[in-house]
Amino acid sequence: MRARTLATCVLLLICSAYIFWYQELQYALPTPLPANYKPVKVGASVVIPVPASLPKSDFYFHFYNPDCPCSLFNAEHVRQLIEKYKRKMRVVVVVPRAADVSSARKEFGDKVEIWSDGNGKLAGSLGVYSTPQAAIVDSHQQLYFRGNYNRSRYCTSNATNFAELALIAYFKKMPAPAFDLWATQSYGCTLPQNKNSQTLIFNYGN
Numbered sequence: 001m002r003a004r005t006l007a008t009c010v011l012l013l014i015c016s017a018y019i020f021w022y023q024e025l026q027y028a029l030p031t032p033l034p035a036n037y038k039p040v041k042v043g044a045s046v047v048i049p050v051p052a053s054l055p056k057s058d059f060y061f062h063f064y065n066p067d068c069p070c071s072l073f074n075a076e077h078v079r080q081l082i083e084k085y086k087r088k089m090r091v092v093v094v095v096p097r098a099a100d101v102s103s104a105r106k107e108f109g110d111k112v113e114i115w116s117d118g119n120g121k122l123a124g125s126l127g128v129y130s131t132p133q134a135a136i137v138d139s140h141q142q143l144y145f146r147g148n149y150n151r152s153r154y155c156t157s158n159a160t161n162f163a164e165l166a167l168i169a170y171f172k173k174m175p176a177p178a179f180d181l182w183a184t185q186s187y188g189c190t191l192p193q194n195k196n197s198q199t200l201i202f203n204y205g206n
Helices: 002-028 069-073 075-085 098-108 121-126 162-171
Strands: 059-063 090-095 113-116 133-137 143-147 201-203
Touching (some): 059 075, 059 121, 069 075, 075 090, 075 162, 090 098, 098 113, 098 201
Parallel strands (some): 059 090
Antiparallel strands (some): 113 201, 133 143
16 A cells, blocks of 8 residues: 555656646756757848838847747737837747648737748748747848847746847837847747748738
C-alpha cells in the first residue's frame, strides 16, 4: 500500500512538473535560435516586399501565431496599440500560415491588415523568429525597433511596455530606445518553419 501511495505521489509530482513547464517555464526561457538565423541590427536597411503601386509608409508589424499561448496573453494590449496607431502608420498583423488569417481576424477585427508570411522571409528580413514580436520600420525601410512587448507576458508592467515605448519615441522623432535583453532577446514560441509555402499573401481587411 505504501509503495502504491509513493508511486502515485511521484506520478503526481511528475505531472505537475510537466504542466508547470508546459504552461509557464518554457515561455520564461529565451526562444532557441534557429539554426539558420541571421541577426538584423536596429538601423539596418530591410526589404519590405509591398506592391510598387502602394505609397511608402511607416510600418508597425505584429507577429502573431494563434497556436502560441504567449500571443494570446498580450492580444488585448496589441489591440489597444492597433487602435491608437492605425491612423499614424501602416499596422500589419503577420501570421505564419494562410490558414491563420481567420483566427487573426477574430482576435484583431475585420479591418486590420493581415499578411501571411508563408516561408518566413519577412520575419527573417526583420530578425524575427518567435511570437509575439513587434517591429517598427520607417518609410525608408530602416529597422527602428524589433523586440518583445513586455517583460510581463500579460503586458501589465507599463515601465517595460517595450513596443509601446518604442512607438512613443518614434513619433517624437527620437533615436531608437536602447532597451536591455528583456526587450531584445526573443521569448515566446518559435515560428513554424514552412519552407515550401508561398511567401506573403496580402489581406487588406474590410
